[in-house]
Amino acid sequence: MAQHFLLSKAxxxxxLAQVFRMSDEKAEEVFAQIRWTETKGxxxxxxxxxxxxxxxxxxNGALRFRCRACAKDFTLTSGTLFASHKLPLRMYLAAIAIFCNEVKGKSALAISRDLGVSYKACFVILHKIREAMAAELKGRVIGGEGKVAEVDGGYFGGYVKPANLSENRRDRRFAKNQNGKRQCVVIIRERNGNSLPAVFKAESHAAAFIKARVAKxxxxxxxxxxxWNSLDKHFEMARINHEEAYSLDDACTNWAESYFSRLRRAEIGHHHHVAGTYLLRYAQEASWREDNRRVSNGDQxxxxxxxxxSRxxxxxxAGYWQRHKTAA
Structure with a gap:
């Protein structure tokens, strides 16, 4: 039996022990080498x-650089997603390492306990990491001549608690008995390739997105x-009736279902709620993790x-801590 990749040395x-053994200067060197690759750090x-x-x-020990040409100061993170950071870069490195080691996601509350940092700070850091992940998905086109891709949708959020007494309960499958917060994550996934998620009010709204993001x-x-019926005019289609089989005559959506398995386990096991404003961010995170599941944690x-x-x-x-001021 072949060894699972996550069990392998590769x-x-x-x-995390390596990260915590680093000095702040070593962590700064890691960031410098990655940001300024062309100049070797x-x-x-x-x-x-x-x-x-x-x-x-x-x-106070905070690293700053001063340019001799323009006499302006800058840091390792100036103009990037991590600009104006308050925590040492070693903490950011540790947060990213913990985040990558959890293959189905990591909650901000758990990281706040791991690092001894406030929940709000961890919430912001993790969403910035998800924003970085999403940069790889921007403008992505799936498939191509002779390639096979799968599409599927899954609904998240909008939970309606059933009434206590059975006579007061309503069928929650009908729109009139829902709260309007339910959203659909649609995934396009190429077999042995990349994936691309999007969020819609309903699965039927995704046709234009699929036509634009799947290659001829x-x-x-x-x-x-x-x-998916309208897609027949634009693509060669293979349909599978799940009441009859999960895979038949090479038609299946197992790759798409694998993506939803990861996202559902992240929802149930870590976050408990991934709906609403941030649903797309969690969907993009699950896509990035699924596409990079055979990449070592260090490379991730x-x-x-x-x-x-680079963002x-x-x-x-940016300015999340002061948002209450702008809202006033």
Whole structure:
């Protein structure tokens, strides 16, 4: 019997113990090497692009660089997702390592206990990590000539608690008995390839998204739901009736179901609630994890840091702590 990848030595190239044994300077070096690969970790001014900068640490030990060309100060995270960070970079490295080691997700509450950091700080850090992951999915097109992809939908959120007395209970499958908060995650997944999720009010609203994000020549597999009938005009389709079989004549949606299995286990086992405003972020996280399930944890950490340092400050979470001021 073949060994599962997660049990192999190749899967474990970075341990949390290694991170905690690092000094703050070593963690800073890791971030510098990833951000400024072309200069082998030497600082590059984000203001003018100058490569002649020197260290000008503050009295509290915070690392700063000063550019000799424009005389402006900058840090390892200036102009990135992690800009204006308050915690040492070693804590960010530890948070990312913990996040990657949990293959089905990690809650902000659990990380706050692991690192001794406030829940709110961990909530923001994890959503910035998810935003970095989502950068890889932006503009992605699935499939191509001769390739096979699968589409499927799963509903999340909008739970309606049944009434105590049986005579007061209503059939929650009908729209009139729902609360309007239920949303559908639709996944497009290429076999032996990448995936792409999106969130809609209903599965039937996803047709235009699928047409735009699936390349011509792709064979699409879907179940017998009427939501996918309009795709017949644009793609060669293979349909599977799940009342008869899960896989028949090479038609199945098992790859898509594998994605939903990961997302459901993250919801049930870690987050307990992934609906509403942040549902797409959790869906994108599950997609990234599924696509990179055969990548070592060390490489995953490096890729997330690289994605975060190549992104501009978050639209949703820059100034998150001061949001109550803007709302006033």
């Amino acid at each position: 899967a474990k190239t970075l341990s 030497a600082p590059v001014c984000p203001h003018c692009g100058g490569v002649d900068a020197y260290s000008a640490r503050r009295a 020549g792709t064979t699409l597999n879907a179940d017998e739901a009427g939501s 950490v490096n890729r997330i840091i690289g994605l975060a340092l 501009k400050p978050s639209v949703d979470f």
